[in-house]
Amino acid sequence: MHTIIGAGVSGLSSAQLLKEKGFETTVLEKSSKPGGLIKCDVVDGHLFHRVGGHVFNTKVEKVNDWFWNRFNKEQDFIATKRNAGIFMQEQFLAYPLENSLYKFDEGTIRNIFNELIDLDQQASKEYHNFEDFLKGNFGNTLYQLYFKPYNHKIWKTDLSQVALPWLDGKLPMPNHREIIMSNILRKEEGNMVHSSFFYPEKNGSQFIADNLAKGLNIQYNQAVNTLQYNNNAWVINEAFNSEYIVYTGDIRLLHQMIKGVPSEIQEQLVAVSNLQSNGTSNLLCETDASDHSWLYLPDEGIPAHRIIYTGNFSANNQPKDGRASCTVEFSGYTPVEEMEKAIKKLPGNLKMIDYNYEANSYVIQQQGDREKINALKNSLAQYNIYLVGRFAEWEYHNMDKAIESSMHLADQF
Ligand SMILES: Cc1cc2nc3c(=O)[nH]c(=O)nc-3n(C[C@H](O)[C@H](O)[C@H](O)COP(=O)(O)OP(=O)(O)OC[C@H]3O[C@@H](n4cnc5c(N)ncnc54)[C@H](O)[C@@H]3O)c2cc1C
Structure with missing residues (x-):
C-alpha cells in the first residue's frame, strides 16, 4: 500500500503514475479540494x-x-x-528588458552597452551565486536598474546567498551580441x-488538478501530523498503516512528524527545518x-x-x-x-x-541546502518514505518538473 501525502500536482501525478503500475494508492490531503x-x-x-x-x-x-x-x-x-x-x-x-534598452535615456544606454561590450571581451567565468551571475552577465547598470529591484521584491533575500544550481534552467542566458542586435533591429522575445x-x-489550473484527481482514492480534510515507523511499516496519525509513503508537503515540518527512525536521520531532519x-x-x-x-x-x-x-x-x-x-x-x-x-x-x-x-x-535554496536535502532523501528512502515536489524537495519546480519528479519516483518501484 502506497500513501501519498498531498494532492497538489506532485501528489496527484505520483498517485496516477503508481496506479498505472498497478499499485494500490491512497492520497491524504489536508485541504478540502485538490490542487495545492x-x-x-x-x-x-x-x-x-x-x-x-x-x-x-x-x-x-x-x-x-x-x-x-x-x-x-x-x-x-x-x-x-x-x-x-x-x-x-x-x-x-x-x-525581456535587454531587448528594449534603446528606450532608456542616452547616459543609461551608454553605460549599459559599454558594460556589455566589456563583459563580452572577458573570458567566461564561473559564478557562485545569483548576484554574481546577474552582474557578470548583464553588467552593473542593468543589475541596479532592473534585476536587483525585481529579484529583491520576489525573493526578499540577499541575492549573494542564493545558490546558482537551484535556478538551473530558469536563468536568462544572455548573448551580448544578440542583445546589441535586438536593440538595433528592435527584435521581440524568442524561444x-x-x-x-x-x-x-x-x-x-483547477481543471488540471480536478482531472489529475479523477479515479484516485483521495481523502480530503485529512492533515497528516505524525508518521511513526514501526515493524517495517508506517503508522500515519496513529491510525492508518502504510508500507510506503510519498510525502509532498513541507520538508521543514518532517522533523516534528517522523518518529521511530535512528537519531542520525532525526539530525538530518532537523538540519532542513530552517530552510x-x-x-x-x-x-x-x-x-x-x-x-x-x-x-x-x-x-x-x-x-x-x-x-x-x-x-x-x-x-x-x-x-x-x-x-x-x-x-x-x-x-x-x-x-x-x-x-x-x-x-x-x-x-x-x-x-x-x-x-x-x-x-x-x-x-x-541557499549554498549547501541541496546537498543536505539529497542526503536526507537517500536516508529516508531506506525507510520507504520518498520526498517529491516543490516543498518536499525544496526545488523551484514548475508543474512539469513536479510531474517529472513523480515519474522518477514511479521508476523506482
Ligand atoms: C506564484 C506562482 C506561479 C507559478 N506559476 C506556474 C506556472 O505558470 N506554470 C507552472 O508549471 N508552474 C508554476 N508554478 C509552480 C507550481 O505551482 C508548482 O510546480 C506546483 O504547484 C507544485 O506542486 P506540489 O504538489 O509539489 O506542491 P503543492 O501545490 O504545495 O501541493 C502540496 C499539497 O500537499 C498538501 N499537504 C501539505 N502538507 C500536508 C499534510 N501534512 N497532510 C496532508 N496534506 C498536506 C497541501 O495542502 C497541498 O495540497 C508557480 C508557482 C507559484 C508560487
Whole structure:
C-alpha cells in the first residue's frame, strides 16, 4: 500500500503514475479540494488563481507525452503565445528588458552597452551565486536598474546567498551580441521559458488538478501530523498503516512528524527545518482591457512584482459583459490595505475583487541546502518514505518538473 501525502500536482501525478503500475494508492490531503498551489476559485464570475496565474508548458518530452495523453489539447486547452511586458518608470517596455534598452535615456544606454561590450571581451567565468551571475552577465547598470529591484521584491533575500544550481534552467542566458542586435533591429522575445503555453478553456489550473484527481482514492480534510515507523511499516496519525509513503508537503515540518527512525536521520531532519521560503499575497482585480499576458513590475516604489491578465487566457475566466480580470502578485505577506493602495499606482484602473495570502509559495535554496536535502532523501528512502515536489524537495519546480519528479519516483518501484 502506497500513501501519498498531498494532492497538489506532485501528489496527484505520483498517485496516477503508481496506479498505472498497478499499485494500490491512497492520497491524504489536508485541504478540502485538490490542487495545492494551482487551486482556483470563481469569485463574482471571475476566476481567481489563489496563488498566482498558472499556465502549462514543458520541454521535457516524457512529461509532454504523459500530460497530453491524459488531456485533450484541442478540446480543453487554448494554445497561447505570451505577450509579456514590463512596466517601469511609468512606461511600458517589451520583455525581456535587454531587448528594449534603446528606450532608456542616452547616459543609461551608454553605460549599459559599454558594460556589455566589456563583459563580452572577458573570458567566461564561473559564478557562485545569483548576484554574481546577474552582474557578470548583464553588467552593473542593468543589475541596479532592473534585476536587483525585481529579484529583491520576489525573493526578499540577499541575492549573494542564493545558490546558482537551484535556478538551473530558469536563468536568462544572455548573448551580448544578440542583445546589441535586438536593440538595433528592435527584435521581440524568442524561444524563452513560457514564450508559448497552454491554458485550460475552463476553470484555469483547477481543471488540471480536478482531472489529475479523477479515479484516485483521495481523502480530503485529512492533515497528516505524525508518521511513526514501526515493524517495517508506517503508522500515519496513529491510525492508518502504510508500507510506503510519498510525502509532498513541507520538508521543514518532517522533523516534528517522523518518529521511530535512528537519531542520525532525526539530525538530518532537523538540519532542513530552517530552510528559507517566501509567501505570496494575491489580489484578484477588475482591469481595463490589456493585450498583455503578464506585466513585470520592477520599480521599488510599487510593492507588487507582477500582474497576470488571467482574463486574457480564456474568455471563460470573467463575466461575459463585465470588465476583464487580472491577478496582482505581491511577495510575502502584504496587508490588504497596502495592496489596495499599491494598485492605484498600476495601469488599468484596477479594482479589487478578492485577495489571498499563501504562506509558502517560493522556496529559496541557499549554498549547501541541496546537498543536505539529497542526503536526507537517500536516508529516508531506506525507510520507504520518498520526498517529491516543490516543498518536499525544496526545488523551484514548475508543474512539469513536479510531474517529472513523480515519474522518477514511479521508476523506482
Ligand atoms: C506564484 C506562482 C506561479 C507559478 N506559476 C506556474 C506556472 O505558470 N506554470 C507552472 O508549471 N508552474 C508554476 N508554478 C509552480 C507550481 O505551482 C508548482 O510546480 C506546483 O504547484 C507544485 O506542486 P506540489 O504538489 O509539489 O506542491 P503543492 O501545490 O504545495 O501541493 C502540496 C499539497 O500537499 C498538501 N499537504 C501539505 N502538507 C500536508 C499534510 N501534512 N497532510 C496532508 N496534506 C498536506 C497541501 O495542502 C497541498 O495540497 C508557480 C508557482 C507559484 C508560487
